[in-house]
Amino acid sequence: MKIRPLGDRVVIKKIEVEETTKSGIVLPGTAKEKPQEAEIVAVGPGGMVDGKQVNMEVKVGQRVLFSKYAGNEVKIDNKDYTILKQDDILAVIE
Amino acid sequence: MKIRPLGDRVVIKKIEVEETTKSGIVLPGTAKEKPQEAEIVAVGPGGMVDGKQVNMEVKVGQRVLFSKYAGNEVKIDNKDYTILKQDDILAVIE
Amino acid sequence: MKIRPLGDRVVIKKIEVEETTKSGIVLPGTAKEKPQEAEIVAVGPGGMVDGKQVNMEVKVGQRVLFSKYAGNEVKIDNKDYTILKQDDILAVIE
Amino acid sequence: MKIRPLGDRVVIKKIEVEETTKSGIVLPGTAKEKPQEAEIVAVGPGGMVDGKQVNMEVKVGQRVLFSKYAGNEVKIDNKDYTILKQDDILAVIE
Amino acid sequence: MKIRPLGDRVVIKKIEVEETTKSGIVLPGTAKEKPQEAEIVAVGPGGMVDGKQVNMEVKVGQRVLFSKYAGNEVKIDNKDYTILKQDDILAVIE
Amino acid sequence: MKIRPLGDRVVIKKIEVEETTKSGIVLPGTAKEKPQEAEIVAVGPGGMVDGKQVNMEVKVGQRVLFSKYAGNEVKIDNKDYTILKQDDILAVIE
Amino acid sequence: MKIRPLGDRVVIKKIEVEETTKSGIVLPGTAKEKPQEAEIVAVGPGGMVDGKQVNMEVKVGQRVLFSKYAGNEVKIDNKDYTILKQDDILAVIE
Numbered sequence A, B, C, D, E, F, G: 001m002k003i004r005p006l007g008d009r010v011v012i013k014k015i016e017v018e019e020t021t022k023s024g025i026v027l028p029g030t031a032k033e034k035p036q037e038a039e040i041v042a043v044g045p046g047g048m049v050d051g052k053q054v055n056m057e058v059k060v061g062q063r064v065l066f067s068k069y070a071g072n073e074v075k076i077d078n079k080d081y082t083i084l085k086q087d088d089i090l091a092v093i094e
Helices: none
Strands: A003-005 A009-014 A037-043 A047-049 A052-054 A063-066 A072-076 A079-085 A089-093 B003-005 B009-014 B037-043 B047-049 B052-054 B063-066 B072-076 B079-085 B089-093 C003-005 C009-014 C037-043 C047-049 C052-054 C063-066 C072-076 C079-085 C089-093 D003-005 D009-014 D037-043 D047-049 D052-054 D063-066 D072-076 D079-085 D089-093 E003-005 E009-014 E037-043 E047-049 E052-054 E063-066 E072-076 E079-085 E089-093 F003-005 F009-014 F037-043 F047-049 F052-054 F063-066 F072-076 F079-085 F089-093 G003-005 G009-014 G037-043 G047-049 G052-054 G063-066 G072-076 G079-085 G089-093
Touching: A003 A009, A003 A037, A009 B089, A047 B052, A052 G047, A072 B089, A089 G009, A089 G072, B003 B009, B003 B037, B009 C089, B047 C052, B072 C089, C003 C009, C003 C037, C009 D089, C047 D052, C072 D089, D003 D009, D003 D037, D009 E089, D047 E052, D072 E089, E003 E009, E003 E037, E009 F089, E047 F052, E072 F089, F003 F009, F003 F037, F009 G089, F047 G052, F072 G089, G003 G009, G003 G037
Parallel strands: none
Antiparallel strands: A003 B089, A009 A037, A009 A079, A037 A063, A047 A052, A063 A089, A072 A079, A089 G003, B003 C089, B009 B037, B009 B079, B037 B063, B047 B052, B063 B089, B072 B079, C003 D089, C009 C037, C009 C079, C037 C063, C047 C052, C063 C089, C072 C079, D003 E089, D009 D037, D009 D079, D037 D063, D047 D052, D063 D089, D072 D079, E003 F089, E009 E037, E009 E079, E037 E063, E047 E052, E063 E089, E072 E079, F003 G089, F009 F037, F009 F079, F037 F063, F047 F052, F063 F089, F072 F079, G009 G037, G009 G079, G037 G063, G047 G052, G063 G089, G072 G079
């Protein structure tokens, strides 16, 4: 199954990082804050969105930071994704 | 009876998926979250909407993801539909 | 008495449908949800509305679905009407 | 004393209708809902309002329906008037 | 001391009217509703305001009605003034 | 240390006026309402701000009235300043 | 790891200043108000943002004042940064 976002939307998959505390205890992903890091899975075509021209500047495979709580969470083939507007992507991590 | 949406509106019919839990119990549709998946039933003509040109990019028969709680629920010939703006459709599933 | 809506406004008369439950009991209109179906009674001239050109796409006599709670309810010659903006009409039923 | 509204504003005088109940009791104006019917008393010049061209389409002496609670109530020479924007006038009654 | 308002702002001085009740008692200004009548004391130059051209249509000395609660109250040389946008002036009284 | 505001922003220093009550008691600045009078300390370059051309009309050294609560309070070299948009300046006092 | 902000966004690193009270006690950074001073770490390319042309006027290395609570806090390589829009930067300190 393939997901094709519309307009200036982007599909991302959150990256949950395992983390070791100073005392050496591993915190599993669920014990931490909502992650803000993600990989881009699909990119919409851009074009005229709400009467304004939007050019897509992110690409599939990029690792990005995004606004916490932005977008809609969806489940496809039992996996969790987030669909958000490109404007909710803050930065690319290189 | 035929329903013809105005402007950039789209009529969708939600797809309620029966789901089997890991233990094998079938959860009927009503026991789950509001579905976000739907089939497009009718598409408005687009054109000038609120002073902006809107081109319709979805087609009847497509399977789509839409914003939870978006749009208006209506009952036609005793069946439930949702009428929403094309901009509330997040992605097409292929 | 004739009512002539201004700008992109439309006057509608709600259609209250009597409905029979499965057990055969007739539910009078007042026992149900607010109706969303209406007939168009008068259509404004359109034109420049809030700095934007609006063309009227509905006609007197059409049966339409409209946004629940949209518009203003008015009483003319002791009959109830609703005056709303064309944009609050979701779809035409044919 | 003469009142001259600015921009796209209109001065109206509400029409309070005495009404007889089915049992024959006369309800004075104050016992009813806020009236929505009014006569136009003065019309502003229109022109550029908030960066948009507005043409005045109502005239002094017309009987109109207006949005309940719209506008500002003012007292001139001990009489009550309402000053509202032309866009808050829903329809002309003929 | 002279006060020169910027952009589309206007400085007004409220007019507090003494009023006699039907029984003959004089109500001093402070016992009544906030006054809505004022005299224009200074008028800004207009011009481009928030990206829109605004022409000033009121003049110093005019008596006007203004939106209750609009604008900012200021004290200059121990006298109370209100500075508001021209758009908060409803009408000129002649 | 020098502070250079961006866009249509202006840096002001509030003027706190000592005031004598009718009974002769001096009210120190802290016992009164938030002051609305200030001197302009720095002026941004103006230009395109949020897609609109803004020309700066105030100058360093002018005494101005500003919207109570507008802007951001900052501390530079242990002194308190407020940075606000030119549009939050109501009037120049001459 | 390098962080590249999108559009008109800027990455800043807050500057926490140790401060000595009049009595000589050192207040560590955490005992004070949220700092408003920061150094610019990365600057987005600007360009068309929400249908408007934005030119970037700040540079990496500049010391700036920014709106308290503006932007999103992110953690990169275990260090805290804030990503905000250039418009949330109030002034450059020189």
